[in-house]
Structure formats: structure tokens, C-alpha cells
Amino acid sequence: MIVPIMTKEETELATESVTALAIEPDAVRVELAHRQARSLLFTRPGFLIRRMHQIHGWLFAEETSAFNITPVQYSLLTTLSEMGEIDQNTLALEIGLERSSVAEVIPRLQLRGLIDRSQSPTDKRIKLVKLTRQGKRLVSKMAPAVQRAHDRTLEHLEPAQRDLFMLQLIRLVEANNEESVVPLRVRRAAD
Numbered sequence: 001m002i003v004p005i006m007t008k009e010e011t012e013l014a015t016e017s018v019t020a021l022a023i024e025p026d027a028v029r030v031e032l033a034h035r036q037a038r039s040l041l042f043t044r045p046g047f048l049i050r051r052m053h054q055i056h057g058w059l060f061a062e063e064t065s066a067f068n069i070t071p072v073q074y075s076l077l078t079t080l081s082e083m084g085e086i087d088q089n090t091l092a093l094e095i096g097l098e099r100s101s102v103a104e105v106i107p108r109l110q111l112r113g114l115i116d117r118s119q120s121p122t123d124k125r126i127k128l129v130k131l132t133r134q135g136k137r138l139v140s141k142m143a144p145a146v147q148r149a150h151d152r153t154l155e156h157l158e159p160a161q162r163d164l165f166m167l168q169l170i171r172l173v174e175a176n177n178e179e180s181v182v183p184l185r186v187r188r189a190a191d
Helices: 006-021 027-038 043-067 073-084 087-095 099-111 134-154 159-179
Strands: 115-119 127-131
Touching: 006 115, 043 159, 073 099, 073 134, 087 099, 087 127, 099 115, 099 134, 127 134, 127 159, 134 159
Parallel strands: none
Antiparallel strands: 115 127
């Protein structure tokens, strides 16, 4: 079981962040009511999350079109870049994706020469995956374009609001992680 972890220091920092924004709850409620009056869909968090996912997917595709890599493929590649050689099941948990989906993505990346796949020397049932040199170069080369997509996704928020938005998304993902078909493996923060 993966448990959301927030240290005392992280909790205090989050509280300070919200306080520093000087958010007035009444002003938020008024603006929220005004915006939600424009569309019933704006009252539905699931709709808004899906819509932002669509928007970000388009921005990601626009910024990274020269690389022909999807957001899921990029998550897989960057996880391998961070972790080195790992088995496919661990990779699936690290990116919160079903094993069957990972098993579909890996051959495409392997055909492009971006990853190598091999059997574990200790257990022939286990497939190990790692980035090739070409894969490492691609991850490095894509980083500025991916960052532009992330920046464009959040650019309409003030910098402090971006941080708060990201914090709130992380909190929601961690709080609801176990409700997912495939929970994301969340590592403990370094103390």
C-alpha cells in the first residue's frame, strides 16, 4: 500500500505558502460562483481535470512535435532516465500505468532504438528495460520543449498560484492514489 506522506515541515511550508498568497476565501467563492454560472460543466472537477489534460496534451504535442513522442512515452523515458534499468512492472508502478499499457509502449520505443529490453539474469519471467544512449540524448534534447509545454499550461496563473496549484494537484493525487486501478508509486521525501 502506498501512503501519502507529508512531513511536518512540508505541512508548515504549505500553510505558509497559502498564507503568503493572502487568499481571501470570500473573494474566491464570489469569483468561483461567477465563473461556474457560465457553465454547469465548471462545477465538475472531473470535467475540468479532463479538459486541462486535453489542453496540456495539445500544448505538449505542439511543443514536442519534432520528436514524435507522446506524454506517456516521455514519462516512461524520463523515469528510466532517473532510475536506470528496472523491470517492466516497477516501471508501470512508477508512472501509474497498467502493465499492459506499458507492454504496448515499450516495443514502439525499442523499435526506435530508444530503449533496450532484456530478460533478468535471475528470473527469466522478468523483463528489464533501460534507456539506450539514443534514448538518453532524446530525453535531454526534449527537456526544453517539454518545459515550455508545462510553462504554457500554467502561464495564466501568477507564479505563487502556480506553486499552489501544483501543490493542490499533488495533494489530490496522493489522497486519491489508492482509488486508482494502478496506484502511482510515491516515494518518501528525503528528511
